[in-house]
Amino acid sequence: MITNNQNGKNAKSSPSILTLLKAEHVSPKLCLVKLVVLDQFPFHVLAKSTEIQKGWIARGVKISTTEKGMKEMVMSFGEEMKSEIKKHLKLEKGNGRKFSLSLDKWTSCGNKRYLCLNVHTINKDYGVGIIRINGSVKAAGIIQIILEKLQQFELDMKTDIVAFDTGSAFVMRKISRLLGIEHQLCYNHGIHLAIVDVIYCVSNYPPQ
Structure with a gap:
């Protein structure tokens, strides 16, 4: 039989939904790119949606709330991926x-x-x-x-x-x-x- 005291302990040890959301480290740039490229959200929609922005805050993801800032983040991510691909291709080429x-x-x-x-x-x-x-x-x-x-x-x-x-x-x-x-x-x-x-x-x- 579970006592009230035990119930209280279990309740305290159970993580909240916000804790679960924050548990996984998410790259802000990757999160934004997925929304824009995969989910096809336009920048102006993301900039105006307070609910989406609340979701970012809940996950501990820092993303610009302006269209210009979002575009800069996406372009920066693209350059990072380009450098990464270039590095892999150079390695493959070096291996013949x-x-x-x-x-x-x-x-x-x-x-x-x-x-x-x-x-x-x-x-x-x-x-x-x-x-x-x-x-x-x-x-x-x-x-x-x-x-x-x-x-x-x-x-x-x-x-x-x-x-x-x-x-x-x-x-x-x-x-x-x-x-x-x-x-x-x-x-x-x-x-x-x-x-x-x-x-x-x-x-x-x-x-x-």
């Missing part, structure tokens, strides 16, 4: 590893175009950035964008890259011919196009 690339060009709902570039080793993948594309860019222009991005991570297309993977767009096939390295077309992209063609195809013949 070669790399492959995967890239895709896409257009956002806001009609803004981007190029996503990833670097791969035999056991790890590195997202090296999403590059904004302004205006019309042909194959040679995309190659230049890729070369500049690789240079930021001290990688050379001729000596470090052995292959790359893309969708089956004409411009990507032309990039392959210009680079002269192993090119693998993405099977998922091909299957997607085939399914779309079958399900959403428009018949040229009038209904019977």
Whole structure:
């Protein structure tokens, strides 16, 4: 039988919800980046939401409450991650590893175009950035964008890259011919196009 005294002891030893929230160390920058990138909260929403800010305080996380301050934190985190990736790639390169690339060009709902570039080793993948594309860019222009991005991570297309993977767009096939390295077309992209063609195809013949 549990006495009132024992109940009191148990109640005192039980941590409060705030204690549990504070128990795990959370990086303020990482917390903010997850809200912006993964949960897709705009900066102005986070700056105006007192409830979200109370949650930060409860977890002991110090995050700026202004849009400008939040943007600076996110950009700072990006630079830190870039340095970390650069360090890992340099280590892989020093061990004699070669790399492959995967890239895709896409257009956002806001009609803004981007190029996503990833670097791969035999056991790890590195997202090296999403590059904004302004205006019309042909194959040679995309190659230049890729070369500049690789240079930021001290990688050379001729000596470090052995292959790359893309969708089956004409411009990507032309990039392959210009680079002269192993090119693998993405099977998922091909299957997607085939399914779309079958399900959403428009018949040229009038209904019977």
